[in-house]
Amino acid sequence: MKKSIMIILFFTLLLGIGVTGVFAQTIAEATITVNDVDLFDVNTAVPVIFTVDDPAAAGELPLITPAGGPTYLQYTVVVAALSTKKITASCDKAMRNGLRLDVWAGAPTGTGGVGTALAGGLSVSPSYVATTAVDIINNITSSATGSGTTQGPAVYYTLTFDDSTFANLETGGADIYTITYTLTDG
């Protein structure tokens, strides 16, 4: 007798749920695929010009006068988690005797993981092996530097005398050196 009463109460409870909790449900999916992005540019094609001329006073080293620069590297990068990219720099030929060109990047700015500038940069001396690439910025993850005229890491150029070959520095002519920047995995 006691068991039968309990069963009747159970069915009453189920009926109550059916009346007060009425609902139906359906679904839709939203799927967003973000693909890799690998956009890179140097913001200006204006050359950087160095002129080596008479010093201010006899006995001093010749005077190096720069014009132009810095240039700015601008990139938009989207990579998978844990992936990184870097920027390398290389020169198309060795420097003429007596001179050395140093190329290095300032601290990157922008949105996201714009990377880290590496000390040292590219040094193009008379003994430089043409097209040898050197990392100048690494650890780039998903990021954007901005595309304004002076946005993105600046790249600076310094021409100095190369002590070991200075005795062979010769006058005349204008040498054109092409620096190539590459955004690559790593």
Place this chain on the structure above:
Amino acid sequence: MSAGFCAGITLNSAGNWSLVINETDVIGGPGGNFSPEYTSNTDSVTLDITDTLGSTDAWQVQVHKEDGPWSGALDLGLLRTGGGSGSGTITGGDSNFLTLTGIGQVFFEGAGDRTGVTVQMKLSGVSVILDAAVYSTTIYFTIVDIP
């Protein structure tokens, strides 16, 4: 598409949203960013509410989402862009995008049968700081019969 049924009211949906964001979406070339917002077609999802007890049988559609791989930077919103047709009525959900969370919120209300109720989605918070990946979430539409 999926359907649910309980105690008379049936809720059916059709359509999903699949968005692909590519290099060509970068604004301003190298150094630029993605647009922060993307919207689906105005009828990317269609809802049918049927089998009500009549044009005065009131109901409420609630919505929440359950994320698969997702980013906390992203928000997904819904806007009711059309009321569909039918003997019943429908109101709400058509002024501003409702940002979805994991908790049910009232999307719109009505009474009686309505078919072809159109819904648009909006994704916001998009930026190049996102990892290259596939992000997904499931949107649950729940219709509740109001006494």
